Amino acid sequence: MQKLPFCPAEKLREIASVCPTPFHLYDEQGIRLTARRVREAFSWNPGFREYFAVKANPNPHILSILKGEGCGVDCASLTELMLAQAVGFRGEEIMFSSNMTPGEEYRLARKMGVIVNLDDITHIDFLKENGGIPEKICLRYNPGGELHIGNTTMGHPWDAKYGLTRPQIFRAIRLLQAEGVKQFGLHTLLASNSTDQAYYPTIAKMLFKLAKEAHEMIGAEFFMINLSGGIGIPYRPQETSADIFEISREVQKLFAEMIAPSGMNVNIASELGRYMTGPHGCLVATAIHEKHIYKEYIGLDACAANLMRPAIYGAYHHITVAGKENLPNDHIYDVVGSLCENNDKFAVDRPLPKIEIGDLVVIHDTGAHGYSMGYNYNGKLRSAEILLHPDGTFDRIRRAEAPKDYFATLDETEFYEKLVNQTEVDK
Numbered sequence: 001m002q003k004l005p006f007c008p009a010e011k012l013r014e015i016a017s018v019c020p021t022p023f024h025l026y027d028e029q030g031i032r033l034t035a036r037r038v039r040e041a042f043s044w045n046p047g048f049r050e051y052f053a054v055k056a057n058p059n060p061h062i063l064s065i066l067k068g069e070g071c072g073v074d075c076a077s078l079t080e081l082m083l084a085q086a087v088g089f090r091g092e093e094i095m096f097s098s099n100m101t102p103g104e105e106y107r108l109a110r111k112m113g114v115i116v117n118l119d120d121i122t123h124i125d126f127l128k129e130n131g132g133i134p135e136k137i138c139l140r141y142n143p144g145g146e147l148h149i150g151n152t153t154m155g156h157p158w159d160a161k162y163g164l165t166r167p168q169i170f171r172a173i174r175l176l177q178a179e180g181v182k183q184f185g186l187h188t189l190l191a192s193n194s195t196d197q198a199y200y201p202t203i204a205k206m207l208f209k210l211a212k213e214a215h216e217m218i219g220a221e222f223f224m225i226n227l228s229g230g231i232g233i234p235y236r237p238q239e240t241s242a243d244i245f246e247i248s249r250e251v252q253k254l255f256a257e258m259i260a261p262s263g264m265n266v267n268i269a270s271e272l273g274r275y276m277t278g279p280h281g282c283l284v285a286t287a288i289h290e291k292h293i294y295k296e297y298i299g300l301d302a303c304a305a306n307l308m309r310p311a312i313y314g315a316y317h318h319i320t321v322a323g324k325e326n327l328p329n330d331h332i333y334d335v336v337g338s339l340c341e342n343n344d345k346f347a348v349d350r351p352l353p354k355i356e357i358g359d360l361v362v363i364h365d366t367g368a369h370g371y372s373m374g375y376n377y378n379g380k381l382r383s384a385e386i387l388l389h390p391d392g393t394f395d396r397i398r399r400a401e402a403p404k405d406y407f408a409t410l411d412e413t414e415f416y417e418k419l420v421n422q423t424e425v426d427k
């Protein structure tokens with residue numbers, strides 16, 4: 001099966017002629033359509049909200065597009081809360097699903113009136129001292145054991161650092177009720193990049209059951225069940241994407257059976273990251289070297305500092321060469337970056353058309369956990385981000401880092417002036 005980039009070769013060349021590679025390119029139309037599909041799929045639940053996981057793509061322009069489509073945001077740090085505030089998200093449009101949370105972050109979260117998602121029972125006292133306990137609060141559940149979807153083992157929640165155990169959930173609800181909490185939310189995140197249709201229904205069932213029991217046994221009122229993130233995308237050409245409508249229908253059935261009879265007015269929430277923006281971004285790089293030793297290498301002007309997933313997870317990202325989409329993949333390459341790290345490989349033994357120096361190489365599906373995972377190892381600089389609008393125009397929504405950015409935090413040292421006053425080589 002063929003997997004084409006969302007942006008045709010001609011347009012890529014036009015963009016690259018005004019913005020030097022490498023850059024991450026995002027497809028506004030794709031992001032909007034996905035957000036609308038998710039919203040429509042869950043429209044059976046009037047209070048449904050997708051809280052986009054900011055860590056997946058923390059560019060305020062992207063957050064602003066999602067805000068326009070009715071999404072909220074899920075934050076987990078001080079700067080993510082600041083981004084949310086700057087984009088105009090307010091109060092309950094923001095989830096704060098943090099863990100091992102510093103006091104100042106809880107204090108800001110409480111000042112902003114966001115929905116706090118407690119990751120641990122000891123955080124009750126900690127939050128009390130850092131901002132205070134709100135009337136509505138969410139609890140993150142860790143069921144322990146193994147996660148089974150159908151006959152497959154999907155993961156080992158007992159080995160994850162997140163959430164409260166079942167007995168702790170009940171104890172926390174009682175403690176929080178005594179602190180004046182009136183309404184509770186429940187949350188869990190047990191998978192990453194799951195394209196299994198049964199993932200959301202499986203955790204929905206688990207959370208609905210827990211909410212029902214806590215309601216009946218200790219009178220807990222629930223305002224939200226947060227199914228969190230983890231829905232995957234088809235990174236490989238032969239994979240298909242999860243059907244969000246089918247997933248939602250299954251959740252709706254369980255809701256009707258398990259929650260509706262209680263009479264509680266429960267909003268379903270999601271905190272999707274990858275599913276929302278992953279397919280709607282790509283990393284565009286230029287082939288700058290070829291190397292023929294024991295294997296054939298193509299060297300790009302991008303490196304793992306721009307996209308870390310292949311290096312740290314061995315993750316597959318599809319690659320096409322602009323203008324060569326329909327040529328036979330009759331060459332086998334390792335497509336690599338310039339880090340002094342042998343895992344800096346975007347692809348290993350990948351069949352591709354013959355690549356010439358100067359070709360634009362498109363690394364697909366970098367719209368989530370791409371730019372945001374970047375780092376500065378080897379002093380490599382982060383790339384620009386470009387937004388392609390539905391009408392074919394485009395804007396740079398973040399400039400590339402320059403050496404002065406890399407040196408910025410040395411500004412209190414005697415080296416700073418020398419570092420930033422050096423003449424940079426011409427690009």
Ligand SMILES: *Cc1c(COP(=O)(O)O)cnc(C)c1O
Pocket residue numbers: 053055056074097189191192193228229230231271272273274275368
């Ligand atoms: C990372 C994360 C998400 C989003 O995960 P995706 O795999 O991108 O959908 C949602 N919620 C929390 C708490 C997270 O840590």
